[in-house]
Amino acid sequence: MTAPQDPSNDINNDVIGGIIEFYWRPGCPFCMRLERGLKRAGIPLVKRNIWAEPEAAAFVRSVAGGNETVPTVKIGSTSLVNPSVTKVTETIAHELPTLADAMTEDAQPVTIGKLLKRLLAG
Numbered sequence: 001m002t003a004p005q006d007p008s009n010d011i012n013n014d015v016i017g018g019i020i021e022f023y024w025r026p027g028c029p030f031c032m033r034l035e036r037g038l039k040r041a042g043i044p045l046v047k048r049n050i051w052a053e054p055e056a057a058a059f060v061r062s063v064a065g066g067n068e069t070v071p072t073v074k075i076g077s078t079s080l081v082n083p084s085v086t087k088v089t090e091t092i093a094h095e096l097p098t099l100a101d102a103m104t105e106d107a108q109p110v111t112i113g114k115l116l117k118r119l120l121a122g
Contacts, residue, residue, distance in 0.1 A: 019096060023048045023060050023072040030082060031071040037085035043092065 022045040024031035048056035060072045063079040073080045076095035
């Protein structure tokens with residue numbers, strides 16, 4: 001049985017398809033810092049709490065050398081362990097060019113609502 005995901009940053013999974021997954025744990029300062037930066041960049045996330053979801057913890061261990069190192073971000077087929085905001089955005093550009101184009105369409109900050117509207121329109 002899968003534990004519910006954290007609803008604090010929920011997005012429409014039918015639209016994004018859970019493409020960008022953010023693995024975290026409560027109290028992790030590195031997770032909080034990266035999440036703030038990704039939110040400022042308008043990057044939509046599906047959050048996975050490794051302490052509440054055993055499957056999420058197992059996934060992180062599988063890509064982090066057996067450790068539960070967070071933050072870990074999965075973008076398409078690429079997993080990043082403790083990445084910077086820059087590394088996440090570069091990976092989005094490589095793995096998900098349509099999403100990257102929608103995020104950089106204009107120089108203004110993009111909110112999740114605007115991003116979803118652009119994706120639905122395209």
